Amino acid sequence: MSISFRPLRPILGATSLVALTALPAMAETVKLTLLGVGDVYSYAEEDGRGGFPRLNAVARAERAANPNTLYLFNGDMLSPSLISGFDMGQNTIDFTNLVPFDLAVPGNHEFDFGPENFADKMKASKYPWAAINITKADGSAIEGLGGVTVKEVGGLKVALVPVAQDTSPEVSSTGDLKFLPTVDTAVEAAKAAREGGADIVVGVVQTNMENDRALMKSHAFDVILSGDDHTYATAYDGVTAYVETSVDAQLLTPIDLTVEIGDKDGKRTIKWTPAFRFIDTATVTPDPESQTLADTFTADMDAKLNVEIGTSETAIDSRRNVVRAEEATMGNLIADAMRAATGADIALMNGGGIRGDRTYDAGARLTRRDILTELPFGNVTVVTELPGSQVLAALENAVSQVEKGAGRFAQVSGLSFAFDAAAEPGSRVSEVMVGDAPLDAGKTYTVAVNDYILGGGDGYSSLGGGKIITGTGGGQLVANDVMAYVEKLGTVKPAVEGRIRKLGQ
Template sequence: MGFGRGARRRPVVALLLGILAGGILAGGISACGTAWADPTRFTILYAHSTTELEDVQGRGGIARLATLVRQERAAGGTVLVLHGGQALAPSVLSFYDQGAHVIDLLNGVGIDAMAALNREFHHGDDVLMTRAFEASFPMVVSNAVDRQTGKPLDGLEDRAMLNAGPVRVGVLAATPARTGEITRSPRTDFLPPGPVLARKAKDLRNAGADLVVALTGDSGGTHREVIASGAADIVLYQDRGRVVAVDYDGKTLNATVEPQAAWVLALDVTAETVTKGGATRTVWSSGVRAIDTATVPPDPALDAQAKAYRARLDSMLGMQVGRLDTAIDTRREAVRASENAFANTVADSLREAMEADVALINGGSFRGDRAYAAGTVWTRRDIQTEFPFHDTAVLIEVTGQQLREALEFGVSGIEQLQGRFPHLSNARVTVDASRPPGQRVVALTVGGKPVEPMARFRLATGSYLANGGDGYAMLSTAPRLVDDRDADFVSTILASRIARTGSFAPRLDGRLTVQR
């Protein structure tokens, strides 16, 4: 199944049929300054988001990825392994070691370059720089710079140049421009990815790159901006919920694959040089294989290493906390669009612990993404799975106007299931989602009383939101009554509340009504 240059865009379903049948052919032309013996063939392997120590239903995991890399290289020819990032968070063990074990395991895979995207910045830019120095491969982020120097952060690269035989492959990586809003990275400026990648791709080509590959994610539509920039010949990105998808518009090959290395994308590239009128250019094409790692055994050494990490984690997290007396749902759709029983319990626990008038947490805080049956016995592992972030309780003073502004902002992205979606304690809010963003909160009370603009409230929240995270800038200037250095993690507060009674029964009570 093949495409010529200028071919019409094909539907993803049709492309998938081509992939499973044995590959599609995509072609492009890049500037090149050096000719080589034609043709040259090499493979690009792509995986991303390898956060978990265990496989899922017999596929995925770093140990299987390592075996696949070894098998592909043993088959002969050059294999470039590109990791799309999103691996240092969130996970239960990363809560404790800030992703150090992930780098330790990935060092045994044979990676050629890895993207540093928003989840790599989750633990802060200082921690990311430490992880980058620990890595045996370059960690690349093209649109994040040191705020003082304007240069890449120490230990990181803004681009990489890899050799596939005589072919030089430039690698760029784009993190969302809003990474600064959703992470604690005070020394880093995050730039719009489209213009930055276009400029740096040009620099790579001037330096001799025959092919440019961009690694990115889908948060905030970043992948669409990168694709629209036309900077790269190949764009490899993450897109939640898609096992594998490939698209080609006559110029670039854009592809995504399922996370956790459950499936791995293999691009079998053929490149050759063409000289015409004294100018030399590179013509390339690519077959595409989607490899199901259920067929790949785990690498014994890395599997043993991962099991050692799991054993260490089990000893810390196996302790039982309490019984769940009602069923709950923490899946993305359940915590980012409507009132949620578990979110109510967390917000109530936070408000009570901080002796606040009202509490506010965001739906993006919950990362378990699962349904729990009544009768489930919760352990610390379950709590850390739901709250893998270092979010410390904070008590701030806000006006009624600030509270309303925060809620308006929180419900402004309901349609996109944004993580900013708010959950409350000791408050009732009615939202009309059919109205324009900024005008959706039609009723708001705290403690049963209507909220006046100049009224003042003690608001309990997490340090992430209190610092303006997820776009909650209106909270970042509020006076601190209890700082994050003087309080517990939100996860610890919840665990303590459950442990006191030995059980908990989250319920809906109508505190958040969304009209559509």
């Protein structure tokens, strides 16, 4: 089978007309539509844009307009969200079952509540889940999780290559599941699908843009639909069409492929041209059935969460770029609450676990909703005993990827430190103080953390091996500790106090 690609320019001029007449007389034209989406955390709209009711409306409309439509999910919906702290993501399954995907790939957030919860959600889905690079610890297949899927669409054999992010074990609770390399596994599978007779090869992937560029450069794919970066982008290099699928279904881009199926010397030929369509979902009328379900969820959540628990005298900042790079007032509030609840010497909270991404004005009245929006993962506060050497190693991990905005950056209580982002990772931290005394590498400290990083999440392997004082069974949710702390004080006044100082600035 020979594969060639038509350029985006229209067919004009004598040369193009000759090429046109040279096509086989029996050539057939098929319009194939690919609608990709990922990173949909909130079922509700935000400022009149995004959310499942609008997404479902678009998906229904695309399928109605073209029966040769594939609706594909590239990861992250079970968590984090306010409601997922209550139902572990079941709401997203309810919404997507109304308009099922043709295929769904698990993102790292599908494992935030553990692999058992993901397995339950797969069983509850009215659509297939697949990922070629996730196996059990022994390398065997995971029940219910498929692999490369070939769809017969309009006479075309469309191979869907589903690939998960290989860094998922570092950022989520994947248990003992094994994740193979994202790029190498994807490219190998795409080439095999082509050799196996696929007319169109589509990568449905959850990975970062650096990996996306590597996948495009391989030219093993006709189309790549990618999530994970929480941004929107399109590209076409003459060989591969690409969409980075935004966040919360705010911006959508169906790709229409005009595919010519021909015959040359007895061999099937495929030529295609892509057309990208931009949809701002602020212009979309929500799907009525989905909106009814959303209204039901909202009413239930309002009754549970619109309860005031206290007031903040000072402004609070939980913006993503702040909690992952510097001392943040929301980080101080959370870490202080964890230490107050446990009596630990030190508290560490990974900035990636703080998700509100907003600011609160001085005088703001804080509600249960606010705290659960900031802490939606359902993590438990645990206490372990560790020598100062391991505390230092944890702090080095915390700042080892600060230039990347990694979620491992730590918000702290009970200690202070300085770091130099220009230094080599592992040698960035200095001037560590616990209370009024320098950190003693040989002294044992009680350290309050959440169960996710205690288990090695976000690269915190240095927190392991200590004596567990309060485990997950005896601990409270971090969110509950913060709510109790605010409610007890009545008025809080978190401030940037110099707990974390950046050197060289």
